[in-house]
Amino acid sequence: MDFTDVSLTALRVFRAVAEQGTFTAAAASLGYTQSAVSRQIASIERAAGAELLVRRRDGVRLTPAGRIVMRRATAVLDEIDRAARELSGLPGPGGTVRLGWLPSAGTTLVPRALAALRRGDPGVRVVSREGTTPALARALRAGSIDLALLASAPPFRAPDAESPPLALQTLTERSLCLAVPEAHPLARGEFADVADLTGQQWIAGPSSGADVLLGVWPGLDERPEIAHTARDWLAKLHLVAAGCGLTTVPSAMAAAVPPGVRVLPVRGGPQETRRLLLARLPGPPAEPVVRLAAALRAAALEVDLDL
Template identity: 55%
Template structure:
């Protein structure tokens, strides 16, 4: 077996992105070029690496084995290139992915703490949905992923070996409402009152439904504004354009004109926040970042 480095890089990109098209965009290749590389890799190894389906692709058990070794090979090549160039860094980079709202409070706290106490560790971050972050973790594009799970808190994916998770905290969702208007001055609203309000919601993706409309709301909610960015969503709420579901961790970064209220008359919507990594003993720098995330989680 003699796979090319290009084939291994394509393997990692497809595993991370979930489709040939998205992998090609990240690498600067066409979709057909990615398909050719994958086909060549499967011929060279004699096994099927991906299962194709209408929503994208999924690694086979053989593909997972190959991916694990591909990461080792590519990391070794990168380290060799750096050593030959004389560019081995004195700073240890740790790559962290996090779900969208975690970037408002959790990540800035962790980055600041590490900058002040451990200047030898450089934290780089990216956002994504929980499924996309777990894929990136398995593909070797991330060292850690801060993810959110809803009851019954099943594993974030069904692949083996299972990712290792550590609990950072747990919260109950609340509703962000304009400080003036229908819900002004209240600490709670009834779920029955939410059937005829305007919503500011994040657009759904192939991976999962993003936060916005209160989960399980009866009927067809009226989505007046669609935005992924939390600043945009909260500013729209402040302007009286609608309401949106949020994590209470955002309380300290709410813009003027927005209040958080409880939703009564329905089962509490809980989310468990975890930091995930691949199995095995974490490197010393990764362990330091995990501890920084644990300390940074809002009380």
């Protein structure tokens, strides 16, 4: 086992593959060809003398040896990034937290928490990015973010099957709701019945693994008619306002919907609840991570009081 010839490029490629979940996605994020990514992974596996990634039909997963190398690679890359920031005169990362969040959390919870943190603890610097639950869980494992806001639906399984399990805390648990145009017949009542959702047109997010048909009411006894596909929550809600179809929303987003949209509870079927989880790697968190986590918990309580 000899890592003396492993390049920083190979370490960055290895982290990108672990985070993105596939060689193709890692190549796209780095601007490399897939064959170049494969060569870098082969070089680091030769140096380790062990298989670091399990290649599966649905992507790659870290082996036990891969998790060890990932921890060390992350430490090395973080030190290099720290040196670059110090040399360029940017603030050191001692007060920096990297946060990943779901699009729905970005409408109210994240802005409220960051505003409160700036007022009460301006020394903590937060850099953040949006992503899906699977992508953010991979980013936590890869060490490229420190905290993540993840979604969980019944039966509320862990975000991934990797070991050790992520440290999870439930911030909110709320009912899934329905967004309908104000001129739609369903908007005349105070709730929608699940039986009335048959035959409706839907505005859904693009299908991708765990997020298949995000925006369609779960468990419908028919193949739903997808009238429009949009990844952005605000775009979906504006399409609802334009009368283009229905979509699902967490109840916490009710305050953020544009004019022309009504948010209704749904009755007559199994209770559809969604949890918002605060996730991180196990182990003692750094102090800036603790402070951001506290701000997110406080913001979640405030949002609950506003509902």
